[in-house]
Amino acid sequence: MFRSPTQVNPKGHLILLTAWVLVGLIPIAGLAVWSVLSMENFRLVWEPSLQAYRDVFSSGRWEVTVRTIRVAAIVTVLVSIFAFPFAYWMAKGTRSMATKTILLGLLTVPFFLSLSARTIIWRGLLGLNGPVNGLLLQLGVVSEPLDWLLFSEFAVVLGLIAPYFPTMVFPLYMAFSLIDDEVLDASRDLGASPLFTIVHVVLPLAIPGIGAGFVFTFIPMIGDPVVPTLLGGGNVVVLAESVQSLLRILNYTVAAALSVLMLILLIGFISTAAWLTKRFTGGHSNAIS
């Protein structure tokens, strides 16, 4: 049989993709199964039970889930406040290719640097006897060192901003870049103010990028144990730590249930956001036509 030279053999890819599903996706689906089994003598038993889900709510693990989501949500909002104008300026405000390349490079490099290394320095800076408290005391802002600077939710939020800023900027930048300059010109020629253009032209067109920015910032942050353990110091227990402690005491079903609940919450968030987006942008296109 004749095969065009540009055709690719589907067999090899099928094998690869099957392996991918077996290694990557089946375990995730398995979580749902393990979470409704029961435990006996620290082993999984094939007996359906909802005990694990009851335990999640009775043992305070639920609060850990809520805290994890709260911290991640606060940081996501904070970084987006900085990322929006920055990404818009990079996409539409500067024409210099060199500036763009350097800025994008600067945003990428830290993504590959050790997170614990970049986080641990905050411990010295924010500690009771650290420079920040020293400065505040000297300036007379406070009369005694602030003890909530370190090992608190405040410290965790502070530490998470830097590592999760680039993940917000990239999708926003791409989305803003894809907007045609002529559309912006048209908006201005028709008498729209810059703010009106941003709200009614730029934002609706950039919705996919905004969504991607939130997903790529929010989701990895939920799985990140490094910053909360180093800067929360046991006061800010997040999902990753909680699950790890469950596995250490061989409580597999509750660990699975907790993961499943988080996944359900995330799927809920993402589909709600997608639905709202559809309505929002759908409404706009109607208004235009």
Place this chain on the structure above:
Amino acid sequence: MQSRKTGSAHWSEASIWKAVGPLSGLLALSWIYLPILWLIVMSVSAEPLSGFPGPFTSRHYAELFVQSGWVAPLMHSFWLAFAVALVSMICATMIGRAVPRLRRGGLPITAVVLLPLMVPGVVIGTAMFLYLRVFLGFKLGLWSLFAGHFVWAFPFSLLAVLVVSFRFDTRLLDAAADLGSGPWERFWRIEVPLLKDGIIAGGLFAFLLSFNEIARSIYLKGKVETLPVYLWQQASSHSSTVPLIFPLNVIILLASAVLVGVAFWLLFHGARHQESQR
């Protein structure tokens, strides 16, 4: 060209945004880079944990030669990252060259590969631990770390290859076939050289992602210690070896930065080169 100019004219009206944009970028980038610079300063300070720089000393760097607990984790991480990078490169090349050419199925395949990016690390780690260790009963070790890191790194490698392969002109393959070259020759002498930059960048990304991975490793490591997990555990503990992690992190930081620089140079310098040839 014309539209670009008027575009920036439009911009200049919104002068508030023009000021706010660079300012917020500058603030955020300093927030990212000042800790990194501070880490370098503290690594040559006598008391890195105090938060105050100086008196300056290279003592902690010398200490690295005496306390060698970090060598075994470093070797594990290095070879692990090497294997993840190699396999990711090969797989990303296979899938990446095919996706732009598939009439149907390109999008679903990409979606399936990118799916794990939508799942937090802790959930994937737990899922793979329960599946491999508890359900299948395997003993965890380097191989399960490899599986976990591969699931994390491969999507990024694929994205790097796709950046290049979507620019690939398949007519070159038709021309080569017309001139009588076989499938393997077409692959090695036309596709590989043209996709090379994306493949290498994908490999470097995979290497670095694996080399710094923590969120999944803590569930999948069995008894094997990897460097980032070792450093993280040292950092969270209050032992006397803590100052050691400052110089060690600085060395790894600088090495990573060089690798990222090389990857970027290959990816974008190559792109500009190809563009100028057209």
